[in-house]
Amino acid sequence: MFEACADPKAIEGLQWALCYLTSGKHLDFYWSFMTVLGLLAITAPSALAMGFLGATAARSQIAPVSWAGKAYIWMVRGVPDIIFFLFFVIALDQLIEYLKFLAVCPATDVSPWQGLEFRVCPEAKVPSARASGFVHQLYGFGLAVVTFAIVFGAFTANVIYGAMQAVPRAQLETAEAYGMSRGQVFRRVLIPQMWVYALPGLGNLWMILIKATPLLFLLGVKDIVYYARELGGSKTQAYEYPHGDWRLYYFLVLLVFYLAFTRVSELGLARLTRRLSHGQATAAGEALRKAAA
Amino acid sequence: MKKLLLATALGLIAPAAFAQDVVRLGTEGAYPPYNFINDAGEVSGFERELGDKLCEIAQLNCTWTTNDWDSIIPNLQSGNYDAIIAGMSITPEREAVIAFSQGYLPPSASAYLALSKDVDLKSGPVAAQTATIQAGFVAENGMTLVEYATPEETVAAVKNGEAVAVLADKDYLAPVAAESGGALVLLDKEETIGGGIGMGFRKSDDALRAKFDAAIKSMKCDGSLDAMIVKPEYFGPDSLVWGDAGKEGC
Incomplete structure (x- = not known):
């Protein structure tokens, strides 16, 4: 990167360390922290949205909608993440290409599934073979977001479903006695009150989601754990910066990162719980009321 | 039924006509x-270097992509890239699922790396990378196999004492032994497994395979492949080369 680093085998000491830590691969490693944070920033709200939809569907008065919601929660929760990530992503990728295959390929009478191979014409490849490496990375990232959102959405749905049931019946009945419609009760009374019950469970899921990001590598997205393993592994003279087995130090950095991240999240969640407990008919809400008085 | 047969037959012929302007190498x-x-x-x-050179000869526009070793064949079949060029030995088991080009590296020796020369290979587990010819060899020859996902981890296992030795390509292990400062040594015993190293293609992709086959052959004929193999940063002057055997039928 710097001119002084042109011949890494001739330099040593601090300068070597500086050059080593700014090599192209290390810069990729630093970027991968952004990848992980970006994934969390997009996945958490999407999973929350999926969960909200799932829970609302599961509570629906219309039987087929309720069945669909419950089936979604039950199926996704019951399948191990790693299987889901291996199977679902390949299936999703093939489904996308199959749909494009039907639209753009000249001959669509031959099924693309031929024995072990999946073949579509080059025009139907997603992303196209001509696309840059960045586009391929972005596509993998997109698949990852969708998969994470579906998996964590199911768990979120179950938490929200439970939280909706936990809102005291009396609150809802009182609202109905005031003449509110079903929708009004849902929007004005149930949803504002449910969050405080959902928060501990959602906080747990958030923690698990933070730690689940190494699953990204299964999808071809290089995350921080991949880079720590790759950079830390011992390097022979074939590399510009030969060194021994340094995986321990790289994993220590990750340990500190994950602990710091989860600690900050815990503090944030504690503040949020306090805020949401204001004026609620719960023990925490009562404690806040007494403290204020 | 007739239609189904026809469709299957078409499926076998049609893909050969695909024009591929960008080839993804995995x-x-x-x-x-x-x-x-x-x-x-x-x-x-x-x-x-070899892949770029072959693409130049075959006048193909190639891009590179990396994939985990474990899923390198399924992802080829699923069409995520068009060819595997990853030190993959040609074996009958692999030939059952993918098609190989002719070898670009002659069958090379596999070596054992251990903490000392006098280690008994039957005294403990022997490490090898998952789904390699060496892993198969260890399992079939009365040794206890312990598998790891990456080559790096197999060497680490010997250092940590989880395995008594690691069996892998000698070209990979020799620099590791040389740079360990005597902590790791290659055993004198070597094994010859596999039938050379070639590029892997989807079975339906005959056209692409033929292009690379021709390019490899032309590099064998003019000797540039051998010259590349013996470069000091790759396999060194002592390595096996194609020599005159590679020039047959030029």
Whole structure:
């Protein structure tokens, strides 16, 4: 990167360390922290949205909608993440290409599934073979977001479903006695009150989601754990910066990162719980009321 | 039924007509000097130089991508890339699922790396990378096999004492032994497994395979392949080369 680093085998000491830590691969490693944070920033709200939809569907008065919601929660929760990530992503990728295959390929009478191979014409490849490496990375990232959102959405749905049931019946009945419609009760009374019950469970899921990001590598997205393993592994003279087995130090950095991240999240969640407990008919809400008085 | 048969027959012929303007090459990126990710974060090593050269000869526009070794064949079949060039030995088991080009590296020796020369290979587990010819060899020859996902981890297992030795390509292990400062040694015993190293293609992709086959053959004929193999940063002057055997039928 710097001119002084042109011949890494001739330099040593601090300068070597500086050059080593700014090599192209290390810069990729630093970027991968952004990848992980970006994934969390997009996945958490999407999973929350999926969960909200799932829970609302599961509570629906219309039987087929309720069945669909419950089936979604039950199926996704019951399948191990790693299987889901291996199977679902390949299936999703093939489904996308199959749909494009039907639209753009000249001959669509031959099924693309031929024995072990999946073949579509080059025009139907997603992303196209001509696309840059960045586009391929972005596509993998997109698949990852969708998969994470579906998996964590199911768990979120179950938490929200439970939280909706936990809102005291009396609150809802009182609202109905005031003449509110079903929708009004849902929007004005149930949803504002449910969050405080959902928060501990959602906080747990958030923690698990933070730690689940190494699953990204299964999808071809290089995350921080991949880079720590790759950079830390011992390097022979074939590399510009030969060194021994340094995986321990790289994993220590990750340990500190994950602990710091989860600690900050815990503090944030504690503040949020306090805020949401204001004026609620719960023990925490009562404690806040007494403290204020 | 007739229609189904016809469809199947068409399926066998049609893909050969596909015009491919960009060829995606898939490699592992963790097996120096065959292929590895260099410090700039790019695919590097013998197969990088070879692959680029072959694409130049065959007048193809190639791009590189890396994939985990474990899923390197399924992802080829699923169409995520068009060819595997990852130090993959040609074996009958692999030939049942993918098609190989002719070899670009002659069958090379596999070596054992251990903490001392007098280690008894039957006294403990022997490490090998998952789904390699060496893993199969260890399992079939009365030794206890312990598998790891990457070559790096197999060597680490010997250092940690989890395995008494690791069996892998000698070209990979020799620099590891040389740079360990005597902590790791190669045993005198060597094994010859597999039928050379070639590029892997989807079975339906005959056209592409033929192009690379011709390019490899032309490099054998003019001797440039041998010259590349013996480069000091790859396999060195003592390595096996094609020599006159490679020039047959030029």
